Structures are given as C-alpha cells and as structure tokens.
Amino acid sequence: MTNPTDAQQLLQQYQQGERNFAGVELCNADLTGAWLSGVNLQGAVLSGAVLVGANLSGQLQGASLTGALLNRANLSGVDLRGASLIGANLQGVNLSGANLQGANLQGANLTFANLREANLTDANLNSANLAGANLKQANLRGADLNKARMVSADFSQATMPDGTVQA
Secondary structure (H helix, E strand, O other): OOOOOOHHHHHHHHHOOOOEOOOOEOOOOEOOOOEEEEEEOOOOEOOOOEOOOOEEEEEOOOOEOOOOEOOOOEOOOOEOOOOEOOOOEOOOOEOOOOEOOOOEOOOOEOOOOEOOOOEOOOOEOOOOEOOOOEOOOOEOOOOEOOOOEOOOOEOOOOEOOOOOEOO
C-alpha cells in the first residue's frame, strides 16, 4: 500500500488491515477518537495532529508529535522512545507502562496524566506541567525536571533523576 496523504486514507488503510505506517507525514491530521491498535508509526511526523481521545498501541519510537493534541488519549504501554512531544497537550492521557526513554517532553502539558510505571529514563521534561500527574513507580533516572511544574503530582515509589526511590 502507498503511504497515506491524509487522516482519512490512513484510517481507511488501517480498516483494510494495514498496520505499518512508519515514517508517514501527517502534520495537523485530525485523528480524534481513532482506534489504532497495534499500529507502527515509528518515525512518523504527526506534528500538530489532533489525537484527542485516540487509542494508540504499538510503535511510535522516534515519532514527532510536537504540538499535538493528545488529551485523554490511551497510549498505555506504547513505545515512544526518542519521540518528540515538545509542547504537546497530554492532559489526562494514559501513558501507564509506556516507554518514553529519551523522549523530549519539553513544555508539554501532562496535567492529570497517568504515567504509572512509565519509563522516563533520560526524558526531557524541562518546563513540563506535571500537576496532578500519577508517576507512581515511574523511572525518571536521568530525566530533566528543570522548571517542571509538579504540584500534587504523585511520585510514590518512583525512581527519581538521581536514582533515589521515593517513599
């Protein structure tokens, strides 16, 4: 199949059984509420995309989601290693068990996000808003939390950037 050029083509190809959309470029695509289980969006460019309430599971390693709207999306267990989520709106997103190792979340809005047991090793959370976020048992070793807003965030049993474990 050919690479889709818009959100409708991607959804149509997905419905036909295609799961490999590695490297696809769909800036500003509207994928609100899309169900993309087992999808491969490795290296995809989805900057500015609207994925509000979407359900994504699979590979998003190295994807660009800069400025994307992912409010209330389900990204539980997703591989987002090295992904760019600069300035993305991830309010209320489910990233439990997700692999965000080396991901760039600078300035991202993660208020009330579920990051329970997420791997945030070496992630850039500089200036991110983590207010009310659930980071229980998350691994933040080497993460940059400089200027991050962490009011009411839950770091219970989380491994902090310096390697210490919160009580």
